Amino acid sequence: MTVHAPDHVKAIAPYQAGKPIGELARELGLDEAGIVKLASNENPLGMSPRARAAMSDAFDDLARYPDSNGFELKAAIAERYGVTPGQITLGNGSNDLLELATRALVSAGEHVVYSEHAFVVYMLASQAVGARATVVPARDYGHDLDAMLAAITPQTRIVFVANPNNPTGTLIDGAALERFVISVPGDVAVVLDQAYDEYLTPEQRYDATAWLSRRDNLIICRTFSKAYGLAGLRLGFALAGTEVTDLMNRVRQPFNTNSLAQAAALGALSDDVFLRESYELNLRERERLESAFVRMGLEHVPSAANFVLVKVGDGAAVTQAMLELGVIIRPVGGYGLPAFVRVSVGLPEENTRFLSALSEVLGKRTT
Numbered sequence: 040m041t042v043h044a045p046d047h048v049k050a051i052a053p054y055q056a057g058k059p060i061g062e063l064a065r066e067l068g069l070d071e072a073g074i075v076k077l078a079s080n081e082n083p084l085g086m087s088p089r090a091r092a093a094m095s096d097a098f099d100d101l102a103r104y105p106d107s108n109g110f111e112l113k114a115a116i117a118e119r120y121g122v123t124p125g126q127i128t129l130g131n132g133s134n135d136l137l138e139l140a141t142r143a144l145v146s147a148g149e150h151v152v153y154s155e156h157a158f159v160v161y162m163l164a165s166q167a168v169g170a171r172a173t174v175v176p177a178r179d180y181g182h183d184l185d186a187m188l189a190a191i192t193p194q195t196r197i198v199f200v201a202n203p204n205n206p207t208g209t210l211i212d213g214a215a216l217e218r219f220v221i222s223v224p225g226d227v228a229v230v231l232d233q234a235y236d237e238y239l240t241p242e243q244r245y246d247a248t249a250w251l252s253r254r255d256n257l258i259i260c261r262t263f264s265k266a267y268g269l270a271g272l273r274l275g276f277a278l279a280g281t282e283v284t285d286l287m288n289r290v291r292q293p294f295n296t297n298s299l300a301q302a303a304a305l306g307a308l309s310d311d312v313f314l315r316e317s318y319e320l321n322l323r324e325r326e327r328l329e330s331a332f333v334r335m336g337l338e339h340v341p342s343a344a345n346f347v348l349v350k351v352g353d354g355a356a357v358t359q360a361m362l363e364l365g366v367i368i369r370p371v372g373g374y375g376l377p378a379f380v381r382v383s384v385g386l387p388e389e390n391t392r393f394l395s396a397l398s399e400v401l402g403k404r405t406t
């Protein structure tokens with residue numbers, strides 16, 4: 040006798056995370072300091088000093104439950120984005136929000152739409168509720184919005200869009216995205232995942248929050264894990280209409296975001312200087328990586344985020360050879376991109392380590 044489980048749960052493949060530094064150190068018998076991790080799109084500058092200070096102030100209250108409604112953090116987010124607290128859902132990372140939206144809006148057997156090569160959590164969240172999915176073929180590694188629109192059926196409940204997308208780094212321009220959001224039927228939710236929005240240049244920026252007043256079906260997901268440097272604390276937020284926000288809050292755990300994360304996020308939001316430094320470092324170093332790929336004769340997908348997808352031949356073998364040199368990058372065969380690897384933009388010296396290891400592995404020169 041064994042326990043019963045739904046077929047749609049048994050069909051879920053476990054999420055493949057970037058290898059933790061400690062794990063590789065144990066495997067190679069190396070010091071953790073000798074390892075470079077460029078596999079999970081984390082902020083190489085760490086976190087804002089204001090986030091750190093806010094967190095230490097919150098230490099004394101850790102015997103108490105967190106504020107279930109995140110009053111102070113929601114107030115700060117509301118002010119920053121020009122929404123009301125009733126339009127905000129806090130999540131244990133934005134991953135939590137993707138799941139909350141799916142659980143709140145999709146029943147087993149109903150339908151969702153997302154793109155080929157899109158962030159894998161759209162698939163995982165949909166599978167967990169037994170939804171059916173249409174995976175729309177990518178165009179130039181990015182979302183084909185016309186085809187995604189055409190894939191919507193009367194059973195469709197959510198269309199997921201990542202902008203920029205992970206792992207491809209592709210960006211849909213604001214005008215095209217706005218036309219898409221307006222064209223999606225009002226009873227189908229558009230989950231717009233903006234995990235890397237802080238990395239967009241002034242020319243690439245667009246204001247999706249301005250669309251919320253016209254579209255009750257729009258759910259914008261943001262995170263403190265990437266540019267804000269708080270990945271280990273797990274905090275994200277969704278902006279949506281009050282009706283959708285109410286539904287998402289009904290299915291969340293009462294204390295889904297912890298006190299330290301709420302405090303740190305509040306501190307981080309107040310530190311524009313740190314955000315600016317993170318943005319500028321990323322722009323400079325991403326440009327350096329992309330030019331190096333061109334010199335090495337490696338095809339890459341131009342990135343709008345803090346990582347680059349680059350074609351190396353056998354992505355899994357190159358990832359393994361890089362690991363043996365103490366450099367952790369991400370294979371993306373699971374995303375249907377077996378010839379590529381994804382590398383996060385690190386500190387200058389980390390990127391130098393990465394480039395020299397890559398040229399060693401590929402037997403090519405970096406200059």
Ligand SMILES: *Cc1c(COP(=O)(O)O)cnc(C)c1O
Pocket residue numbers: 080131132133134135158201203204205232234261262263264270273274275
């Ligand atoms: C990293 C990432 C997220 C979420 O990260 P959290 O740490 O759960 O906030 C969401 N979407 C995309 C596309 C990502 O790359």
